[in-house]
Amino acid sequence: MGQGSNPAIKAGKILVVDDDLELRQLLATYLNKHGYDTVLAGDATDLESRIARYEPDLVVLDRMMPGRDGLEACRALRSQGEDVPVIMLTAKDESVDRIVGLETGADDYVGKPFDPRELLARIQAVLRRKSGPSSFKTAHAVRFGAFEFDPVMRQLLKDGEVIRLTGGEINLLEALVQNPGKPLSRDRLLALARDDDAGERNDRAIDIAVLRLRRAIEDDPKSPRWIQTVWGVGYRFSP
Template sequence: MEKSATKLLVVDDDPALRQLLADYLNKQGYDTLLAPDATDLEARITRYSPALLVLDRMLPGGDGAEACRRLRERGEDLPVILLTARDETVDRIIGLESGADDYLGKPFDPRELLARIEAVLRRKSGPSALVKDAPVSFGPFTFDTKARTLHRGSEPVRLTGGEFNLLEALLRNAGKPLSRERLLALARDDEAGERNDRAIDIAILRLRRAIEDDPKQPRWIQTVWGIGYRFAPLAGDDTAQDPPAQP
């Protein structure tokens, strides 16, 4: 899925929160559209064709859960994440019964919202076409997301679950710089427990040791300074090469 073309519609009556989420999600590569209420919500959806709707439960002049219910009744299957200042079980049930795909109580960390957005989009759209139906080859390697294997020629390359997820995320977004936060969201390994930026760096180092001829001068997994990492599969693509290793 091309994240540069992925639109999100955020509907919330708090202007500070709307702007915070727009700034954060745009930094992660999304195109974030904003609205203060659910007025003409269907018209906005038709006009902008967002991939996902982030919808506040308590809106001036209306209820987000009810707006979600009306969308579902009219056949709209747009993924919806409800936000609310209430975090009680009954409110979660009401939100999910309205047809929402997920539910997040306020206050929340924007990174958690990002992780939930990524998870909902993965469930809705399935694997990227890049790695959906057939193994992907780069250099001497064959990456098979269906079999969850990586081979160098005929020899298997052993990866942990988290490393496999990370390589898949990089391949799906080949050529695009991805921040560490974005990689954390894309490559979540539920069995690995909590991850952080340092864990991403360590996993990148291990992947480089597994697939690079010279991990200190990586060909495939390149550092993009000030942002994060990218996978560069195209021959002659040397625009983000790492600097010489420090002694």
Template structure:
């Protein structure tokens, strides 16, 4: 069942701690997902689209900081709070340099973790809102997210609502490969009943015809084989 609650994915090999955090975060209005290790982290991200990850540093199948670094190298910008029993300054710096948004040593009070989660989400929301207000320029095109209008050299281009939704989702994630499933979640097209991979492929084709010099060799909206599509400004 779909939920409007903020999804938090907790990745920790301690089942007692996982359940404690799940119960605590759920009581405070979050939808908590659980994982015991890093092996299926990427698949859970693609399937459940969490808004934040609580990631243990010491996992049975690797270092959580390495997992964080891999996600950032893939272009994934989900906020990550790293948990660790190694609370030295050098370890914190390593985690932050790997792309973690915050770093919390064990043992910790769940209230502190909750406060850090909420602070990270506030920062993320504020940054995202600011970016969404800025016009995006690529080649001769300008996309204004406030008016939801695409123009080429100052001349407006007529697009459907679904095509605008798709373009908005792509330009909000420059350089980041987005799966068809993720695009379906981001680019909700209420004009059509189709909600499947084929619908996304058709919408991408139409959008390419509107903005690409050669839709068969796209410059702006590129296919990422085995994944989906990427906006490359």
């Protein structure tokens, strides 16, 4: 286990799981320099026990490894209720592989080869999202116009009446309202709005779900007030 080079900085603890020894050492050196403690592992065997032992704030997990691969390991973590943030590393950079990685429960995805600065930025962004005041676990009801969204009860109400939404639409609305004013890409929404009964999910599926939400909450879905399109990026909730 590596120790941060500046003990005054308490950025967090990162578990790096990758079968490439050189890459593991490179990331340990780089992350340590930026204030993170690092724990290194060469495979995903007993990943759950390592997480229990070291209690990392985030896991950097290689997708392609001999034996148990990253997808299988991440899926197992989520099935057991483990919510530690996971960033998936993979040499595959096609959109379908990215979506599969996110659908298994990964919080973000970085394709190899990558600049360590990009990985650092994504680590920081994921940790901010997980620990910030908008965290789903500590969320309060969100009010906008005549609507009130309760993330604990998973209900949307208008003037006290429940608006019927599917599980996927609730997930998507939760992702949007918990990031007010922040443009979210379709890939990010796929990661945040995980829906086990949604079937095959892609950018088009997100667009359709947004359209359905707009029909439920907008006075004029063609000229939305609450869920706005950010051209070239995705969507933004504008309370």
